Amino acid sequence: MDIAKLKAWEMREKLLKKEISSTEILKSHLEVIDSVEMDINAFITVDRENAMETAKLVDEKIARGESLGVLAGLPIGLKDNIMTKDLRTTCASKMLENFIPPFDATVVRNIRREDGIILGKTNLDEFAMGGSTETSYFGNTKNPKNLEVVPGGSSGGSAAAVAANEVAISLGSDTGGSVRQPASYCGIVGIKPTYGMVSRYGVMPMSNSLDQVGQFGRDVRDAYLMLKGVSGFDPLDGTSSHKSGVNFELENASLKGLKIALPIEYRDLRVTGDEKIREVFDNTVKLFEREGAIIQYVSLPHLKYALETYYIISTAEVSTNLSRLDGIRYGYRTENYETLDELYTMSRTEAFGEEAKRRIMMGTYALSAGYQDEHYKKALKVRTLIKNDYDKTFEDHDVILSLTSPILPFPFDSIINSPVDMYKADLYTVPVNLAGLCAMSLPMGEVDGLPVGMQITGNRFQESKIIRAGYAFEKVVK
Amino acid sequence: MITKDEVNHIASIAKLKIKDDEISLFTEKFDQVMSFVQKIKEVDTENVEPTYKINDEDGFLKENGESQTLTREEVLRNTVDTQYGYFKILKVVE
Numbered sequence: 113m114d115i116a117k118l119k120a121w122e123m124r125e126k127l128l129k130k131e132i133s134s135t136e137i138l139k140s141h142l143e144v145i146d147s148v149e150m151d152i153n154a155f156i157t158v159d160r161e162n163a164m165e166t167a168k169l170v171d172e173k174i175a176r177g178e179s180l181g182v183l184a185g186l187p188i189g190l191k192d193n194i195m196t197k198d199l200r201t202t203c204a205s206k207m208l209e210n211f212i213p214p215f216d217a218t219v220v221r222n223i224r225r226e227d228g229i230i231l232g233k234t235n236l237d238e239f240a241m242g243g244s245t246e247t248s249y250f251g252n253t254k255n256p257k258n259l260e261v262v263p264g265g266s267s268g269g270s271a272a273a274v275a276a277n278e279v280a281i282s283l284g285s286d287t288g289g290s291v292r293q294p295a296s297y298c299g300i301v302g303i304k305p306t307y308g309m310v311s312r313y314g315v316m317p318m319s320n321s322l323d324q325v326g327q328f329g330r331d332v333r334d335a336y337l338m339l340k341g342v343s344g345f346d347p348l349d350g351t352s353s354h355k356s357g358v359n360f361e362l363e364n365a366s367l368k369g370l371k372i373a374l375p376i377e378y379r380d381l382r383v384t385g386d387e388k389i390r391e392v393f394d395n396t397v398k399l400f401e402r403e404g405a406i407i408q409y410v411s412l413p414h415l416k417y418a419l420e421t422y423y424i425i426s427t428a429e430v431s432t433n434l435s436r437l438d439g440i441r442y443g444y445r446t447e448n449y450e451t452l453d454e455l456y457t458m459s460r461t462e463a464f465g466e467e468a469k470r471r472i473m474m475g476t477y478a479l480s481a482g483y484q485d486e487h488y489k490k491a492l493k494v495r496t497l498i499k500n501d502y503d504k505t506f507e508d509h510d511v512i513l514s515l516t517s518p519i520l521p522f523p524f525d526s527i528i529n530s531p532v533d534m535y536k537a538d539l540y541t542v543p544v545n546l547a548g549l550c551a552m553s554l555p556m557g558e559v560d561g562l563p564v565g566m567q568i569t570g571n572r573f574q575e576s577k578i579i580r581a582g583y584a585f586e587k588v589v590k
Numbered sequence: 591m592i593t594k595d596e597v598n599h600i601a602s603i604a605k606l607k608i609k610d611d612e613i614s615l616f617t618e619k620f621d622q623v624m625s626f627v628q629k630i631k632e633v634d635t636e637n638v639e640p641t642y643k644i645n646d647e648d649g650f651l652k653e654n655g656e657s658q659t660l661t662r663e664e665v666l667r668n669t670v671d672t673q674y675g676y677f678k679i680l681k682v683v684e
Contacts, residue, residue: 439670
């Protein structure tokens with residue numbers, strides 16, 4: 113039996129039935145890593161020894177007949193912007209190349225509590241800024257479905273590791289699509305939970321009002337399992353919600369009677385070459401209809417300003433967040449300085465990559481004297497209008513269906529030099545973060561041999577609706 | 591149109607330095623991005639309140655109590671230079 117090819121929930125069932133051990137599960141994944149990681153480069157750090165120790169502890173627990181957590185024995189990849197005590201956390205930046213966190217993020221503590229096995233830290237776009245994982249200081253991650261194209265980003269390493277069977281499930285972070293888009297590109301499932309559902313404590317903030325820790329799995333049940341293991345109210349995160357936590361059945365999920373909204377604005381938001389992807393999507397909508405879902409077109413008139421709004425708000429928050437990296441307390445420090453000001457400036461200039469600098473600059477500009485009202489405040493008001501559009505839609509619809517990305521995973525070096533084109537690919541995912549909603553990307557088919565994902569969006573704290581709809585869809589397609 | 595001088599000014603606020611041989615290309619890409627976001631100006635936001643935070647729950651404060659967070663050794667572990675148990679940087683006051 114090739115354990116690493118199983119779904120995470122299957123591994124867990126076999127573990128509970130004592131058909132396989134935690135150590136065997138881990139070894140099977142380590143073998144995959146040994147054979148494919150050289151090509152994929154999903155990881156920045158693989159933590160073999162500690163993973164092996166934890167797996168043994170889980171096996172001992174089983175031997176003693178103790179109760180096990182929901183993530184028991186599952187090898188898990190963590191995006192390398194999630195703090196792990198005593199294990200290097202780089203944010204894929206030269207700035208934090210040697211940073212060893214003195215504490216665990218809450219999601220990491222939750223994984224340990226639930227008997228999960230942290231196998232390593234995965235690659236990302238530098239500080240989670242990008243859509244291809246090409247801005248990483250640690251090299252490109254390849255897409256396991258086709259090594260010539262990007263895995264998406266910014267959580268490209270976490271998506272690729274799950275798609276390549278290097279880990280069973282993984283965590284990423286999603287500020288504007290950074291979990292859903294790589295899930296779509298790698299042909300797996302990715303969840304962006306409601307803002308406040310998963311603790312952000314110990315996750316390097318990119319944009320505090322938009323960031324949320326997301327989950328990857330090879331099917332809907334796996335991604336749901338990962339979410340179950342890490343969600344819950346956290347007093348250490350001031351934006352954590354008391355409504356946090358998920359616990360619902362999947363088995364009886366059905367598409368019958370599900371009220372689905374299709375935003376008409378997405379018909380006009382075209383990008384070149386999206387025809388074939390739209391065809392797959394149209395067929396998917398027909399399938400939902402055949403299964404008894406009720407499809408209605410709705411208008412969310414402010415969706416067409418979501419990208420601009422997102423880039424102003426997110427970069428404003430990026431510029432303030434990354435100001436903590438000053439070369440003093442942690443992070444890279446230049447050798448070229450004579451004054452304190454030069455220490456700051458040269459450390460930051462030498463250690464940040466081009467995209468990080470561009471976004472810091474954009475945010476600084478948007479917040480600078482004379483422009484703040486025109487850019488930042490204006491964007492916050494448009495955000496209100498976008499949120500209102502969604503609130504209205506969810507008054508009489510269960511979920512919204514759309515593409516996850518209007519483009520296919522693209523070849524390396526093809527888009528990165530055109531920032532505006534790269535940003536435009538985020539058109540379906542960013543509004544979800546602006547409105548704090550939950551959404552999931554799951555495979556709906558292929559175009560030219562490459563996976564394409566569908567996005568199911570739900571209202572805040574309606575994870576049960578999107579995940580159950582996704583599960584029901586997945587069952588029909590199988 | 592954003593000028594090279596404006597780019598250098600913003601860079602100095604952000605404590606970044608754009609190299610002389612990169613400034614032209616950087617300004618060009620930066621201008622592209624900034625003109626792309628200008629589109630939101632056409633939205634009517636009269637009488638619309640800004641959304642700073644999305645959750646409808648009020649934030650909460652932590653109980654004020656004594657607790658050990660990190661040890662001095664842990665705090666200093668990631669810095670380049672320390673002295674007498676402190677971060678060591680340049681002398682800024684004569």
